[in-house]
Amino acid sequence: MALPKLEELSRSVAEGPSMATGAVPTRDWMDIPVVFKPGNYAYPAKKDKVEYLNSQKGLSFPNARVWSPEEDDWKLPENWKDIILNGLKERLDKFRSLKIFMDCCVRCGACADKCHFFLGTGDPKNMPVLRAELLRSVYRNDFTWAGKLLGKMAGGREMTVGVLKEWFMYAYQCTECRRCSVFCPYGIDTAEITMMLRELLHLVGVGINWILEPVSNSNRTGNHMGLQPHTFKDNVEFLVDDVERLTGIRPNVTFNRKGAEILFVTPSADVFAEPGLYTAMGYLILFEALGLDYTWSTYASEGGNFGLFTSNEAMKKLNAKMYAEAERLKVRFLVGGECGHMWRVLHQYMDTMNGPADFLEVPRSPITGTVFNHAASTKMVHITEFTADLIRNGKLKLDKSRNSHIKATWHDSCNTARAMGLLDEPRYVLDHVVDWVEMPENTIREQTFCCGSGTGLNTDEIMELRMRAGLPRANAVKHVHDKHGVNMLACVCAIDRATLTSLMNYWNPDVRVCGLSELVGNAIVLDGETREELDDGLRTL
Ligand code: SF4
Numbered sequence: 001m002a003l004p005k006l007e008e009l010s011r012s013v014a015e016g017p018s019m020a021t022g023a024v025p026t027r028d029w030m031d032i033p034v035v036f037k038p039g040n041y042a043y044p045a046k047k048d049k050v051e052y053l054n055s056q057k058g059l060s061f062p063n064a065r066v067w068s069p070e071e072d073d074w075k076l077p078e079n080w081k082d083i084i085l086n087g088l089k090e091r092l093d094k095f096r097s098l099k100i101f102m103d104c105c106v107r108c109g110a111c112a113d114k115c116h117f118f119l120g121t122g123d124p125k126n127m128p129v130l131r132a133e134l135l136r137s138v139y140r141n142d143f144t145w146a147g148k149l150l151g152k153m154a155g156g157r158e159m160t161v162g163v164l165k166e167w168f169m170y171a172y173q174c175t176e177c178r179r180c181s182v183f184c185p186y187g188i189d190t191a192e193i194t195m196m197l198r199e200l201l202h203l204v205g206v207g208i209n210w211i212l213e214p215v216s217n218s219n220r221t222g223n224h225m226g227l228q229p230h231t232f233k234d235n236v237e238f239l240v241d242d243v244e245r246l247t248g249i250r251p252n253v254t255f256n257r258k259g260a261e262i263l264f265v266t267p268s269a270d271v272f273a274e275p276g277l278y279t280a281m282g283y284l285i286l287f288e289a290l291g292l293d294y295t296w297s298t299y300a301s302e303g304g305n306f307g308l309f310t311s312n313e314a315m316k317k318l319n320a321k322m323y324a325e326a327e328r329l330k331v332r333f334l335v336g337g338e339c340g341h342m343w344r345v346l347h348q349y350m351d352t353m354n355g356p357a358d359f360l361e362v363p364r365s366p367i368t369g370t371v372f373n374h375a376a377s378t379k380m381v382h383i384t385e386f387t388a389d390l391i392r393n394g395k396l397k398l399d400k401s402r403n404s405h406i407k408a409t410w411h412d413s414c415n416t417a418r419a420m421g422l423l424d425e426p427r428y429v430l431d432h433v434v435d436w437v438e439m440p441e442n443t444i445r446e447q448t449f450c451c452g453s454g455t456g457l458n459t460d461e462i463m464e465l466r467m468r469a470g471l472p473r474a475n476a477v478k479h480v481h482d483k484h485g486v487n488m489l490a491c492v493c494a495i496d497r498a499t500l501t502s503l504m505n506y507w508n509p510d511v512r513v514c515g516l517s518e519l520v521g522n523a524i525v526l527d528g529e530t531r532e533e534l535d536d537g538l539r540t541l
């Protein structure tokens with residue numbers, strides 16, 4: 001579906017009749033059915049991908065088939081309703097948080113206007129409180145006395161095909177960013193409710209391809225793109241060639257090397273697509289400057305974990321491969337590259353799923369001696385923490401003027417900011433490598449706005465929805481672009497680098513997107529280098 005012109009979309013968001021612009025709905029939300037049409041849903045998962053996943057040990061993805069959201073008949077299993085209700089019961093018993101989130105919302109509305117999907121679409125069902133109510137209403141009806149006795153009067157409603165379709169629509173209009181939970185006085189995490197909705201939908205074979213294909217690829221070859229080991233290795237070596245061409249220094253890289261001190265794992269997008277490639281060149285320059293004893297792996301060739309957007313089982317399985325590889329290679333600890341959800345999984349779920357990783361050592365920087373005690377359980381340090389520590393201890397030779405063509409601003413990626421508290425380290429690094437400014441206060445740090453296309457929604461068929469959902473972020477960037485001449489949006493998330501590039505191309509075409517390590521790589525002065533003036537840093541090719 002063609003993307004509307006910018007003026008048209010801006011006018012529609014600001015003036016179109018919606019809850020966000022003051023219109024009052026004339027019907028009860030329960031009486032408004034969802035209508036699927038091209039552009040408002042992501043394509044269903046391909047049959048062969050679902051079949052493959054369902055055949056894998058530890059995973060369950062039943063009811064593989066060809067189906068379309070636009071058709072009335074979704075080809076659900078005959079007993080689909082029992083499957084859903086039993087699945088909900090099982091999860092209420094297993095996850096105490098879910099039971100609490102179902103019971104404790106007081107409908108205060110503090111979260112209502114905090115979601116970028118609501119701000120961009122004006123659709124009341126995109127208010128976090130109402131998104132959760134889509135599940136809560138069924139919970140009330142079937143799992144509480146009030147609901148069983150009073151039904152709709154107690155906010156309950158029966159599970160129907162219409163409700164299931166509504167779940168599909170709105171579970172995939174939430175990027176699990178957790179911004180709403182920052183404002184909820186009870187700490188209700190709507191992202192976790194969305195995760196449960198997606199899990200329940202998978203029980204009856206309802207899922208999207210842009211998530212299940214990467215999950216399937218990661219399970220099969222180790223990374224989202226489905227890159228074979230030799231291709232992954234070749235791609236890294238191409239980047240080594242590029243660094244040598246630009247600096248005269250050829251970074252030393254090894255793959256699957258047993259006995260290395262550190263295993264480095266990063267999103268495969270870093271070695272596959274722009275602008276991640278420049279971030280990966282930044283890593284190579286940094287590690288070369290330090291003479292770090294590290295190795296890449298062609299097996300654990302993906303830091304990202306689309307299992308987070310799918311099911312707890314898939315998340316656990318994909319997370320485990322990094323640790324299996326660390327054990328096989330007998331490294332001391334892991335350093336992880338710039339990724340968002342990889343770190344959310346690590347900080348919020350890894351310990352209960354696969355941890356603690358006691359066969360590894362508590363990370364200790366071999367360059368500065370700093371012990372990263374906060375990683376005592378996961379044994380994995382974020383590249384930004386690692387770099388900030390190096391700068392603080394004076395271990396890097398930096399020439400900030402090499403980034404003088406850049407005026408940057410900082411996007412706190414939802415997962416690194418809200419899920420792991422990586423707030424000050426990137427800012428400290430930025431201070432030392434580039435001239436930069438902050439975006440407005442209520443759009444940064446814990447209150448950061450999502451890119452609008454996370455959790456596997458980075459797919460072209462829903463581009464208008466993505467541009468709407470990303471508008472609050474784009475608007476804040478526009479503010480610093482107009483006021484301070486910002487021309488670069490920096491972040492530490494591979495999904496963000498991809499999604500923000502589309503977002504900027506649409507809303508702020510003068511602003512490019514980069515990873516933090518690209519800026520670091522631009523600024524590092526390597527011993528013996530023959531680097532000429534690079535007008536565009538590592539992008540000068
Ligand atoms: S802020 Fe929390 S308690 Fe208030 S309506 Fe939203 S989810 Fe419910």
Ligand code: SF4
Nearest residue numbers: 115174175177178180
């Ligand atoms: S987690 Fe993010 S996308 Fe989902 S409802 Fe909350 S604010 Fe919206």
